[in-house]
Amino acid sequence: MLLPSLSTLLLAGLPAVNAAITYKGVDWSSLLVEERAGMSFKDVNGNTKPLERILVENGVNTVRQRVWVNPSNGEYNMDYNIQLARRAKAVGLGVYIDFHYSDTWADPGKQGIPSGWPTDIDNLSWKLYNYTLESCNRFQDAGIQPTIISIGNEITPGLLWPTGRTNNWGNIARLLRSASWGIKDSRLNPKPKIMIHLDNGWNWNTQNNWYTNVLRQGTFESSDYDIMGVSFYPFYSEAASLSALKTSLTNMANTWGKEIQVVETNWPVQCPNPRYQFPADVRSIPFSEAGQVQYVTKVADVVRSVNRGNGLFYWEPAWLNNAALGSSCPENTMFAWGGRARSSISVFQRI
Secondary structure, three states, rough: OOOOOOOHHHHHOOOOOOOOOOOOEOOOOOHHHHHHOOOOEEEOOEEEOOOOHHHHHOOEEEEEEEEEEOOOOOOHHHHHHHHHHHHHOOOOEEEEEEEEEOOOOEEOOOEEEOOOOOHHHHEEEHHHHHHHHHHHHHHHHHHOOOOEEEEEOOOOOEEOOOEEEOOOHHHHHHHHHHHHHHHHOOOOOOOOOEEEOOOOOOOOHHHHHHHHHHHHHOOOHHHHHOOEEOOOOOOOOOOOHHHHHHHHHHHHHHHHHEHHHHHOOOOEEEEEOOOOOOOOOOOOOOOOOOHHHHHHHHHHHHHHHHOOOOEEEOOOOOOOOOOOOOOOEEEEEOOOOOEOOOOHHHHOOOO
């Protein structure tokens, strides 16, 4: 008697989908760091394979990579990212580049100007333009044509502090214009789609305030970007519900007419002591592999329901040396310790 696989059982009972997500992705930035630490990866059957092969076999079609300017140990710099992107291209994966415009993490709590960069707006804008242009040309020369480039990471509080803080929306608009045109003027062919990425995608007031203030400057224009990307994590606020996400993304699409993507999200396989209450409309989802499938499917359903909603990226499913992924839940990865893929990785074949 042929028994159904665990992944088949996990997917059983889920509603059929009406349309596929165009960009089905993961952030795999940490891969080379993990491999240098001795980590290897296995598929659900225990066969050791390169991570990129496992991702492709399970329906992933795009990988996201963070780029830092001058990191102290070289991790996530341009050389690192070219090496990683070449592996993606070799198996047919699209590459989504996430410029942090910093020497380390850039997020809502920190957006530091890279070492040696100027701080006055005129010279900083010019430096940003040239850095973006030269980085894009390096990708082209390496045979890599990213499909998406994000000009900043979670830039809700601005970028390139202190010059680009939200106490000066005019500076933010100038910097984003410079970054956008660094891509447009590069030798990349074909040109990638340009993304703006903010956090708290569920919060319409946050999104509306940010875009309204930046676009009213008249410097950064609608034609300077193609995609609105958001982070959406359910374990930082009880208000971060699926229903709030749907309202926010719908309003964004209807107001500005851009492509919409959830570019960072994940779900735990265990979370015994969450720091915050989970939103009401996800509390029935278990902390398990099956729960990861249910959660990703529900987020994909929200994205699909939005006009021009077309992308979903799971943040760092294989970063086993950082399995909490910044949350109070100790395990959010789609690979177990030891590198074996969890059955939930197959959800990308479904969405």
